[in-house]
Amino acid sequence: MIRVQEEPFDAAAELALLTDRAPQAGAVAAFVGLVRPESASGEVQQLELQHHPRFTLKTVEEIGEDGCARFDLQALTIIHRFGLLDPGEAIVFVAAAAEHRRAAFEAVDYLMDRLKTEAAFWKREHGPEGARWIEARAEDHADRRRWDDENTA
Amino acid sequence: MKILFYGRLRDAAGDTERIVDLPADVRDADSLRAWLGADNPHLLEGLRDRSVRMIVNDELVHGNPTLAQGDEVEFLSPVSGG
Numbered sequence A: 001m002i003r004v005q006e007e008p009f010d011a012a013a014e015l016a017l018l019t020d021r022a023p024q025a026g027a028v029a030a031f032v033g034l035v036r037p038e039s040a041s042g043e044v045q046q047l048e049l050q051h052h053p054r055f056t057l058k059t060v061e062e063i064g065e066d067g068c069a070r071f072d073l074q075a076l077t078i079i080h081r082f083g084l085l086d087p088g089e090a091i092v093f094v095a096a097a098a099e100h101r102r103a104a105f106e107a108v109d110y111l112m113d114r115l116k117t118e119a120a121f122w123k124r125e126h127g128p129e130g131a132r133w134i135e136a137r138a139e140d141h142a143d144r145r146r147w148d149d150e151n152t153a
Numbered sequence B: 001m002k003i004l005f006y007g008r009l010r011d012a013a014g015d016t017e018r019i020v021d022l023p024a025d026v027r028d029a030d031s032l033r034a035w036l037g038a039d040n041p042h043l044l045e046g047l048r049d050r051s052v053r054m055i056v057n058d059e060l061v062h063g064n065p066t067l068a069q070g071d072e073v074e075f076l077s078p079v080s081g082g
Helices: A010-020 A055-070 A101-118 A136-147 B011-015 B028-038 B041-048
Strands: A002-005 A027-034 A046-051 A071-079 A084-085 A090-098 A120-125 A130-134 B002-006 B015-017 B051-054 B060-061 B072-076
Touching: A010 A027, A010 A071, A010 A090, A027 A101, A055 A071, A055 A090, A055 A101, A071 A101, A090 A101, A101 A136, A101 B011, B002 B011, B011 B041
Parallel strands: A002 A071, B002 B072
Antiparallel strands: A027 A090, A046 A084, A046 A120, A071 A090, A120 A130, B002 B015, B051 B060, B051 B072
C-alpha cells in the first residue's frame, strides 16, 4: 500500500494494518524518517517538500514494486508526506512483512535508499537566514549503489 | 501551451507555471528551451541541465520531442529525493 499525502500519519496504526495484511508473516520491519531540527547548513525551522501531483506517486510506486519483486514480501506499506513540516514531524514510513527477518530488514533498507535518491520530491530547508534547496547527500548515493553491486539471485 | 516548473527551476523561471503562445518557429523541446531562456540565461542553463526531466501531456519524454501549441509541458529539476 503506497500513499503520497500531505496529512500526518500514525505509524503505529499503519504498522498494525500492515501486519493484519500479512497473516503468514514471521517478520515485520519498519522505518520512520523524521525532520531534524538541524542540518549541516544550520537550524531547520521548517522542511518544505514540493511534489508533482501525479509523477511523484508514480516514482514511489515504482520503487515499491521493485522492492516487492526483489525481496519476497508478503505486504508492504510506503507513506511519504509532502508540504511544510516542522522539526520532529514524521516524513516517511516504510514497513515490510516477510516470512523471515532478513528479507524484511533488507527490503526496508533498500526502499529507503531508493526513496532518498529517486523519489520525485524537491526539498527546501527553511532556516533563520532563508531557504536553501536540498540535494541527496554523497552518502545517499553511495548507499543506493550498494544495491547495484549485489549479485541478484 | 501550459508550462510548469518543479523544484529549483522555479527560482530561475520566476514562477511555477505560465501559459504561452508558441511562436511559429518553436516546434520542439530544444527550441522551446532556447525561447524560454532567451532573456534569462540562468533559466536557459537550468533547462539545458541534462538531469532536468521533461513531462509532456503527463508522459515522461526523452530526447528532443516535437511539441504543439496545445501541449502541457513540465520541467522537473533534479530531485532532492525523499
